[in-house]
Amino acid sequence: MLNTGYKMINIKIKKGEKFNNIVPEKLKDKIIATRINDKLYDLYDEAPEDGEAELIDIYSAEGEKILLHSAAHLLANAVTDIYKNALPNTSNEDENTFYYDFKMDPVSIEDFPIIEKKMEEIAKNNIKIEKIILSKEEILKIFKNNKYKIDKINDNLKDNMESSVYKQGDYMEFCRGPHVPSTGYIKAFKLLSVSSTNYEGDINKEKMIRIYGTAFPDKKLLNSFLAKREEAMKRDHRRIGAEMDLFMFDNERAPGMPFYTPNGAIIRNELINYMKEINKSHGWEEVWTAHVFKDIIWKQSGHYDKYKNDMFLFELQNGDHYGLKPMNCPGHITIFQRNAYSYRDMPVKYSEPGTVYRYEKSGEMGGLTRPRGFTIDDGHGFVRPDQVLEETISLLKMVPEIFRTILGTEEISYDLSVIDKDHPENYLVSYICNNCSTKFEMRAVSKELKCPNCGSFDLKVDFSMWDNATDSLREALKTLNLKYTEYPGEAAFYGPKIDIHIKDALGRLWQLSTIQLDFFMPINFDLSYIDRDDKKVRPIIIHRAIYGSYERFIAILLEHFNGKLPTWLSPLQTYVIPVSDNYNDYASNINKILTENNIRSKADLSGETLSKKIKLIRKMRPSYIIVVGEKEQNANTISVRNRKDKMEIFEINKFIDYIKKEIENHKIDQIF
RNA sequence: GCCAUCGUAGCUCAGUAGGUAGAGUGGCUGAUUCGUAAUCAGCAGGUCGGGGGUUCAAUUCCCCCCGGUGGCUCCA
Structure with a gap:
């Protein structure tokens, strides 16, 4: 992703020296972590050995992940500040988003502005994010009121082990890191949605609130991500399908049946x-x-x-x-x-x-x-x-x-x-009986594994x-x-x-x-x-x-092309509009010729204006809109507008030749 | 199935602090004869998802059900 102006930078470091010291001054606001021998470190850490430290840029894919992780903590910080009985569980990052699960009373997106405001406040105060190494017992003490964290600590730490906790102001997190050096690095973020989940993904365990968000190194990247997201939502096949009148559901009579x-x-x-x-x-x-x-x-x-x-x-x-x-x-x-x-x-x-x-x-x-x-x-x-x-x-x-x-x-x-x-019992495999040499197939996961012929348990997997x-x-x-x-x-x-x-x-x-x-x-x-x-x-x-499946494939097709399907797939390949009633005959005739050539065509002879007809048919995404008036009638031509709203004049037979080839050859690109 | 959230005209949505609803768009009718993303006027459309409760009165408050959406789980 990202990679805007990002170059890999390696700098020599001596054992015991703080990484922070080797970051060049002019890069301070972009470098958020380092790596030696494939291990990531915070900037406040000391080098464990002499070597070359790779500086992790906030604009790199690695940096983005760290930023998202820190943003998740920022969210938890804000949520626990606002909702005193909210218990943070755990967070995760995807390519451009993060989520954090909480045990708390339900919130809705209407609560987001309050939470975001709190997050902004914490970010603005540029609070240092420090790593503290503590014993398991001390960590358990810190999180004594949060049973989810206690589970996590017990799952991850053996007794007498030490581990890191991160502290930003009053907020503490049991976490391996690394993190951005301070909350001020989290400059551009937004909460996206809220949903529910079960603790540890187990349907029998308690419900948790999952809040999704995103974060970027700067506002510009954030906005372009949000714009893309918006675009993807506009491309939802359900929306396009309704606009193009492709399919429907009757939820009373046949729920789930397209x-x-x-x-x-x-x-x-x-x-x-x-x-x-x-x-x-x-x-x-x-x-x-x-x-x-x-x-x-x-x-x-x-x-x-x-x-x-x-x-x-x-x-x-x-x-x-x-x-x-x-x-x-x-x-x-x-x-x-x-x-x-x-x-x-x-x-x-x-x-x-x-x-x-x-x-x-x-x-x-x-x-x-x-x-x-x-x-x-x-x-x-x-x-x-x-x-x-x-x-x-x-x-x-x-x-x-x-x-x-x-x-x-x-x-x-x-x-x-x-x-x-290593787990043949999960599969249908062949067994050979060492006793009677019978060969048989079996899936042993819930059945007793013995020879169906002689009852022997002495079997060999084949x-x-x-x-x-x-x-x-x-x-x-x-x-x-x-x-x-x-x-x-x-x-x-x-x-x-x-x-x-x-x-x-x-x-x-x-x-x-x-x-x-x-x-x-x-x-x-x-x-x-x-x-x-x-x-x-x-x-x-x-x-x-x-x-x-055809259903899923059509959904993907619609979203992939934003409904502007290749002509061979398009329900409406040409749409003929006369400039006024005076040219209805010419338009009908053009439409007739197209239809006779097996092109899916319609003519719009209604009393609406040309502009309005175009406006109304656009949502249908016809491959070509053909407009005819006096000029075309006199020259025996058509004015053609393609899916990208470009226009060209064609002689009718030439156009038919072209479009037929386009359809026959399943062309994705149009003839112009 | 579970959690959250939503369900008002064909569509998109507004509204009623409880007194049976309104806009735009589409539809119909008429006028307009028009050159590439909305010409004008008029008309018709809704037991406010279904059922029950509270109330003099429910679309509005409460409960149950049915569906949609975002997740969880599942997806041969």
């Missing part, structure tokens, strides 16, 4: 059609599966056991039990099971824009990003173990192709989640299925030269996976695509194919989604 209006359905269908093309060219055959199943299938798949509280389940008059599908895989498996397969038939790859229903708890829903019914661009590949590599490579090629086309994004990151071999599959994923990533990060222990219990994140125009990272290997469903549904040597073999299932 309805697509005609405009929204256009976008959704364009995305679906594009995915169909891509699926087709990569060998994924489209299928269609039912939305309602008898609950036996969910019992067989294991979803019932694990997720029955989150499923839409119901009973008919005749006593039959049904459930709406929470996932598409059992449906695809059902289709797969209609045949017997040879190793030559593999892989079998089914895809579907599959709508699933999950009963999200009321507080967990939110716009299109977390609805109760949503459609996944789902795909299930039934593959031989030796085909995992090839299929993964194919998928890893699809993903960037799609996101570059639609979003124009280059920033894509890959996470590989693998097994934690990771070979996991190892081979994981190696294939790794090799696929390496083959394509993709940088990735590996996360041991993050794999699903049924197999390793690759998650793919995309950065949007606002710099936010979204997890969209996922490629998951599954050893579990093939066992549950007893899937098999016949191998070369006439033996039954279990296929591996690859679950994959590229967009993730």
Whole structure:
């Protein structure tokens, strides 16, 4: 972040010398901490050894973090000053924000001005922030009235240990630091929001008030952050969706279920059609599966056991039990099971824009990003173990192709989640009985681990299925030269996976695509194919989604483009406005020609003025506004205004040529 | 599900210290014939989220429910 005028400065220091002494006078108001051998120190600290001290600039990323941390303390200082019975718990920093949790009576943003005023006062007084080293017992004494701090002290310090506490005026904090040298360094800050949380994130523990804020080295940076935040809020897909009339919710009749209006359905269908093309060219055959199943299938798949509280389940008059599908895989498996397969038939790859229903708890829903019914661009590949590599490579090629086309994004990151071999009990793995040599698969987390054949407990874990599959994923990533990060222990219990994140125009990272290997469903549904040597073999299932869900992807799309979608996705591609009624015929005719060329066009022949028509249609974000009057009629041309409000005159046929190419090629940029 | 907060016209919002509501915008009608972000006038629209309580009287105060929003937890 930041880095405005920040250069790394190293200065030699002798053991025992105070860091403060080596900071050049002219940098005093920018340098807030130092670092030697990767350890951060306060400026009031003494060097622990001879060496080169790196001066930490408040404008550096490191400095910003320290500033945020000190600002959090400033907040706690102010809160405890104002609300005498407020007990500070703990704080944390994110990239540009901090929060502090308190046990206190609820506050609202209306109380912020009072708290901010107090913070300003403390900052203005430029109170020294000093570190004091004390024994655990002394620290416990200081915080004797705050049980949260006592927990924290006991968690972090062994008996007879010493630690630091920070003191600014009367306010004390149990903290490792480092901090800015005095409160005056916290020059530009603002409280942002308030919410609630549970102590230690445990839902069973008491409620706390969490106050969010931000801080920057100067007002200018603060204001630009606030402006960006404001802009991001304006880009909220719910707001854009309402302005463009794309989708709606009826909270009385179908809470959490998105309805697509005609405009929204256009976008959704364009995305679906594009995915169909891509699926087709990569060998994924489209299928269609039912939305309602008898609950036996969910019992067989294991979803019932694990997720029955989150499923839409119901009973008919005749006593039959049904459930709406929470996932598409059992449906695809059902289709797969209609045949017997040879190793030559593999892989079998089914895809579907599959709508699933999950009963999200009321507080967990939110716009299109977390609805109760949503459609996944789902795909299930039934593959031989030796085909995992090839299929993964194919998928890893699809993903960037799609996101570059639609979003124009280059920033894509890959996470590989693998097994934690120290805890085989958390995963579905193979075991071999040392007594009778039986091989079986089991997830041992809550079950007793013994041989199903002879009952022996003398078992050997066999990771070979996991190892081979994981190696294939790794090799696929390496083959394509993709940088990735590996996360041991993050794999699903049924197999390793690759998650793919995309950065949007606002710099936010979204997890969209996922490629998951599954050893579990093939066992549950007893899937098999016949191998070369006439033996039954279990296929591996690859679950994959590229967009993730259409709902969430549309939300991201809208925010990424601020609603100004590429023309091929735009519900309204051209909007024709006559200068006055006298040119209605010409405008209608232009509109007709455009429509005949499969361009989504409308003409506005209402009695409003030209300016007003433009004003009103803007929120709809048409790709091109076409204005025609006497000049155009005489010259047989159109005046075209693009999404950036630039204007150009076109001969109608030329314009149609251009826009058709723009649409066909899924261009992000407009023709001018 | 938990905590906080909100729910008034299609939309954005005002208001009533308890006496059943108002603006802008959109809609409709008419006038205006217009050159790139609001031409003028008139009209219609609301059991103030739902239910219960207190009161002579509730949109307003209290309780319960349903939803939205920001978080927590969860997210196959």
